[in-house]
Amino acid sequence: MYPMIKIEGVRHAYKTKSGPLPVLDGLELSVDEGGFVAVVGPSGCGKSTLTRLISGLMKPDEGMVMLHSERVTGPRSTVGMAFQNPVLLEWRTILDNILLPLEIVPTKLSKKEQQDRARYLLSIVGLEGFEEKRPSELSGGMRQRASLCRALIHQPEVLILDEPFGALDAFTREDLWQTMYKVKEKEPFTGVLITHDLREAIFLADQVVVLSGRPARTQYVLDVPDRGPADLEHLYTPEAAEMLAILRHQIEIAQGRAPAEGEAA
Amino acid sequence: MDTLRKILVPTAAMAIFLLLWELVVYLNGWPNYKMASPSDLIPAYQKYWSLFLTMGWQTLWRTVLGLVLAIIVGTALGMVMGFSRLMRDALYPLLVGFNAIPKATVVPILALLFIGQHDLNTVLMAFMISFFPIAVSVSIGLSTLEPEYRDILRSLGASQAQIFWKIALPKTLPEFFGALKVAVTLAFIGTNLVEIVSPHGRGLGALFDSGKTNSDYPLMFAVLIALGFLGIVLYYLVVALEKTFAGWAERNPG
Numbered sequence: 001m002y003p004m005i006k007i008e009g010v011r012h013a014y015k016t017k018s019g020p021l022p023v024l025d026g027l028e029l030s031v032d033e034g035g036f037v038a039v040v041g042p043s044g045c046g047k048s049t050l051t052r053l054i055s056g057l058m059k060p061d062e063g064m065v066m067l068h069s070e071r072v073t074g075p076r077s078t079v080g081m082a083f084q085n086p087v088l089l090e091w092r093t094i095l096d097n098i099l100l101p102l103e104i105v106p107t108k109l110s111k112k113e114q115q116d117r118a119r120y121l122l123s124i125v126g127l128e129g130f131e132e133k134r135p136s137e138l139s140g141g142m143r144q145r146a147s148l149c150r151a152l153i154h155q156p157e158v159l160i161l162d163e164p165f166g167a168l169d170a171f172t173r174e175d176l177w178q179t180m181y182k183v184k185e186k187e188p189f190t191g192v193l194i195t196h197d198l199r200e201a202i203f204l205a206d207q208v209v210v211l212s213g214r215p216a217r218t219q220y221v222l223d224v225p226d227r228g229p230a231d232l233e234h235l236y237t238p239e240a241a242e243m244l245a246i247l248r249h250q251i252e253i254a255q256g257r258a259p260a261e262g263e264a265a
Numbered sequence: 266m267d268t269l270r271k272i273l274v275p276t277a278a279m280a281i282f283l284l285l286w287e288l289v290v291y292l293n294g295w296p297n298y299k300m301a302s303p304s305d306l307i308p309a310y311q312k313y314w315s316l317f318l319t320m321g322w323q324t325l326w327r328t329v330l331g332l333v334l335a336i337i338v339g340t341a342l343g344m345v346m347g348f349s350r351l352m353r354d355a356l357y358p359l360l361v362g363f364n365a366i367p368k369a370t371v372v373p374i375l376a377l378l379f380i381g382q383h384d385l386n387t388v389l390m391a392f393m394i395s396f397f398p399i400a401v402s403v404s405i406g407l408s409t410l411e412p413e414y415r416d417i418l419r420s421l422g423a424s425q426a427q428i429f430w431k432i433a434l435p436k437t438l439p440e441f442f443g444a445l446k447v448a449v450t451l452a453f454i455g456t457n458l459v460e461i462v463s464p465h466g467r468g469l470g471a472l473f474d475s476g477k478t479n480s481d482y483p484l485m486f487a488v489l490i491a492l493g494f495l496g497i498v499l500y501y502l503v504v505a506l507e508k509t510f511a512g513w514a515e516r517n518p519g
Contacts, residue, residue, distance in 0.1 A: 055420040075422045087413045091435050091513040103431065104421040134513060154421070 002069040004190040005031040005054060005158060010063030012049060013215075023049050024060065025215035029192075031207075033157075036184070036191040038201035040247065041211030041219075042255045047194045050216075051162045054192060055079045067158060077105040080156035080189070084163040086147035088135035094146050095131040098122070101154045114153075121149040124186050125179050141172035145179065152187050159189040166196060174232060177203050181230035198247045199235050208243075210250040220250045297482050305483040306490060313484060316472060317491060324468035325495055327384060328456045331391025332499075335448055339396035340441070343403025347433075353404065364397045368455060372462045383467060387459040394455035395448035402444035406437030439514040442507040449499045453492060469495075 007029040013020035023046035031037045039047055052058040053065050056075040065072040067079070080101070088097045098118040102109070109117065122128055125145040135143055144164055151159060165173045177200060184191075195201050201208045202224050210220040222243060227234045234240060252258035283303045290302035297305060310317060342360070346353040368390060375386045410433055418428050460470020469488050476484035508515075 052416075055416075057416060057420055075420050077421050079420055081417060081420050083413045083416075085411065085413050087411065087417055089414075089432065089435070091438075091511075100417075100431070101421050104418060104423045104427060136513075150417075 002066075003030045004033040004035070004068060005029065005037075005192065006064070006066040006069070007050075007053070008064045008066075010053065010060045010065065011215075012046075012053070012058075012060045012062075022215035024053075024217075026217035027063070027211070028218045029209060031190055031192065033190055034188055035207065036193065036205045038193045038195055038205035038208045039211060040195060040198060040201050040208060040251065041216060042213050042251065043196075045211050045214050045254070046216040047211065048162055050211075051081070051160045051192070051194060054158065055081055055160055077101075077154060078157045079160060080151035080154065080158070081160045081162070082144075082147045082151040082164045084166045086135075086140075086143040088143055088146060088150075090135055093132050093134060094122070094127070094138070095119070097135065097146060098149045098153050100150060105154045107154065118149065118153060121152055121187070122146070124182055125149055139172075141168055141176060144168060144176060148179075148183065152183070152189070155187075157190060159191045161191065161193045161195075163194050163196065165200065173197075173200070178230045178232075180204055198244055198251075201247070202240060202243050203232075203235055208247060210247065210254060212254045213256060219254055222246060222250075298480060299482075301483040301486040306487045309481075309483040309487040313472070313487070317469075317487075320467065320469045320472045321491055321495065324453075324456055324460065324470065324492070325499075327387045327468065328391050328452045328495075328499070331388045331455060332395060332445075332448060332452045334388065334392040335396035335399055335452065336445070338392070339399030339444075339448075340403050342396070342400040344407065346400065346404035347407025347437075353408065360397060360400060368394050368458060369462065372459055375459070376463060383459075383463060383465070386463065387456050387466075387468065390459045391452040391455035394458075395452040398444040398447045398451070399441065402440040403437055406440040407433055410436060435511075438511040439507075442503065442511055445503050445507075446500060449503055450496055453496050453499075457492065 007027055010024050010027040011022070012024040013022040015021075027046075027050065029037065029039075029050075039050060041047055049058065053060055054067070054072070056065075056072045056079070059073070067076070088094075089100070092100070095115065095118055098121065099114055102114050107114065119128070119131060122131060125148055127142060127145050127149070130138065130142065130146075135146070138146065148164070151161075165176050168176065181204075191205075193201070193205055198208075202222075206224050206226070208222040208224060209218055210222070211217070212219040224243065225239070249258060287302045287304060290300055293300075295302075301309075342356065346356055371393065372386075372390065375389060379385050379389075414432050414436070415428055418432060423431075456468065457470035457473070460466040460468040461474050465471075466474065469492055473485055473488040476482070476488060
């Protein structure tokens with residue numbers, strides 16, 4: 001079976017005034033169908049570039065980005081995206097915001113079916129009753145929930161989450177982690193989560209990829225054992241503590257603050 | 266209660282203003298040829314009412330036509346500058362320079378270019394003086410669109426046109442209406458400039474000019490008040506449009 005997302009030998013540099021700035025150099029990533037990979041790494045190491053590559057918003061200078069064993073050459077409707085900024089359109093109701101992708105992507109659903117699906121997604125994330133509200137009437141966490149629904153409305157195969165919970169307070173963030181479990185159960189997807197939060201990474205993902213500092217390559221891959229239903233207690237087990245210690249150490253290596261010889265793999 | 270307040274407060278403010286004006290003129294003992302007072306205006310309106318109606322209409326339609334032109338050209342310029350860095354760099358200095366030119370100096374140029382075309386000259390001046398804020402606001406609205414907004418649609422394969430209609434345009438509307446409010450008052454200045462300066466002009470500006478020639482101060486002030494009134498009417502028309510099309514941008518304070 002081919003992996004859903006496969007990235008091989010990707011190199012990419014941005015053109016700047018002072019010459020090319022390499023951001024990715026030797027990036028490898030493979031996510032099986034239904035898998036959920038978290039990508040962590042030092043600030044500015046090219047994590048967001050990675051999301052733009054997978055979504056086809058950008059082409060790498062070298063290497064291959066494959067979705068469903070097809071080379072990504074441009075944007076495709078089988079991808080859903082959510083960012084740290086929920087970017088809801090203020091002039092639309094929550095329901096119409098969520099329906100936005102269906103105005104771009106061809107759909108077989110009737111207007112009624114589209115709305116039913118949007119309402120269903122809203123109920124999964126706990127936003128029933130907010131369909132006719134404006135984004136400005138919602139809290140930050142609620143907006144992010146709505147943004148998730150919009151990313152899922154067209155039933156994408158791949159969901160890309162670029163630090164979606166980064167701007168939320170700790171309690172709201174943990175709430176949303178649990179919501180993600182519910183979403184994944186009801187609306188299965190293959191996911192890539194960019195995050196700065198190691199606890200978030202081991203709580204949500206089944207594999208954590210550590211990128212090195214710029215230019216980023218895949219430095220370390222940690223498999224997270226299956227841990228059953230959503231329960232924040234998972235974060236307070238000895239196994240979790242060990243995984244967090246490994247990841248923290250890897251980040252230090254990536255930041256150049258710890259010598260690479262000391263790899264605790 | 267709320268609507269009552271919305272009407273009552275501005276009306277009361279207007280009444281207080283007129284009273285103060287009357288009082289200042291009265292206390293200083295200024296004669297009519299120095300400064301007219303509100304009580305002098307009523308006879309002026311009574312005497313020239315039909316002139317006010319025809320001249321007011323002329324001023325109004327030419328101003329509105331100039332504004333419509335300003336909206337079309339201003340929006341187009343704003344779009345060009347908003348979407349292209351190159352065009353922004355190229356056009357901004359030109360526009361700022363043009364806007365800095367006192368428009369009174371353009372009146373004779375227009376008059377020579379289009380001799381006798383009083384309507385055209387007036388409309389053109391209203392347009393020239395009012396398109397700038399519209400162009401600037403549209404261009405800023407478009408160029409400051411956060412990339413994420415573009416990306417959510419672009420990652421689904423949306424075209425540039427779809428991004429413009431679904432996101433860029435509605436997102437720019439609040440800035441657009443803000444600029445339009447400025448443009449409305451500017452357009453009146455443009456119209457009247459031509460009406461006052463050109464010989465044999467028409468419209469309220471010409472009425473003002475004839476008041477000047479005849480030293481009819483109450484008439485001159487009556488014209489100014491009429492102009493202010495038209496400005497207020499157009500302004501609230503824009504406010505109503507804004508409520509309809511960009512009402513979402515308004516937040517309830519508190």
